[in-house]
Amino acid sequence: MIFRQLFEKTSSTYTYILADANTKDAIIIDPVIETVDRDFKVINDLGLKLKYAINTHVHADHVTGSGLLKQKIPGCKSVICDPNAKADIHINEGDKLNFGIKKIEFLSTPGHTNGCVSIVCHSAKSIFTGDALLIRGCGRTDFQQGNPGLLYDSIHTKVFTLPNDYIVFPAHDYTGQTNSSIGEEKKYNPRLSKSKEEFIQIMNNLNLPYPAQIDRALPANLVCGVQE
Amino acid sequence: MIFRQLFEKTSSTYTYILADANTKDAIIIDPVIETVDRDFKVINDLGLKLKYAINTHVHADHVTGSGLLKQKIPGCKSVICDPNAKADIHINEGDKLNFGIKKIEFLSTPGHTNGCVSIVCHSAKSIFTGDALLIRGCGRTDFQQGNPGLLYDSIHTKVFTLPNDYIVFPAHDYTGQTNSSIGEEKKYNPRLSKSKEEFIQIMNNLNLPYPAQIDRALPANLVCGVQE
Ligand SMILES: [Fe+2]
């Protein structure tokens, strides 16, 4: 397996590239429009054939690079769960996608948004949690169909049922951490290690600022980041 | 093997934690003073016993966290190559250190500074290159005993003799990339894939700005970041 984790500083977003080392078939998870040239160069330098550009959800904090990557890489298909967002492939709970002999599986993990998915790659013992589960945190639930009770259930009944040694790769981190594990988050996540009632209480009292890029990002991300 | 890559945004520095998963004996490479609390929490959450806090060289762009980590973790020893810098252990070319059953080996790779080392962990097929080799770049050679010809030789006669699939983990990246490989850098590094003459020419004409933190960092880093 070829694996690259890439960081976009302005929105603190992690983009992931996974590829079958033999066939070079590849996927990218949560690309950012500002760093598409960098990601495209990595894909080319590694000789990869990008099959899928996947968004874990309709992001509110950055514009996706999936549309621009599709323009640069003929044959690449955009993938999302949210039925309101434009994409080549709409996936649902339990769906799988292949790249070479490698496989990813989608878990529906709503609560941050209705269309949030987490992506499991069993052969890499990894889960890409988008904005559902973050390292010692989680996605906010105060806009975009946010629902703290639903998020709590998504994480406890889906994400936390994976083995403790599975690596957690989130869509964001604001502290410079690059990954965590299921075991750690079950034990040390200051929000999700609490009861559901406490979690809802915490999430309803975060008083977070209005996201800097939301007015630009939401409409753009409903059409893969590129207006036609 | 337990492995964590951590990022400090202001100086774009990568800090690495490696540990034997069984004994929990651990090392940290290039900690930054501003993120010591974060790193200390990671070390504690993972139940690690930090044996060595290692600096790849006397950094000019950030203050090391090694002294502060030593204060927080009794028994932890600071490690550096540079004979002018204070540390518990001064290492040289070919020296090895153990943590649990895991082992790292030091390569002297001067040129960015005289005391620069790269750290090889064969069991992880990884090299931590400090500021010698960066992803598609290299450390500057215009101060701190910088010598482009020497840096070129260090990388070509030491670092680039490792297998192509060894992962390159640098002390910095300014583009959001987290790692590369020996094969990629041999092929695509825009400086080091050139001849030695061309490399020296490139390095002598970079016209880089004076490093923001150098006046604070250099004296502090000669005493593990902590004045006594
Ligand atoms: Fe989001």
Ligand SMILES: [Fe+2]
């Ligand atoms: Fe340096």
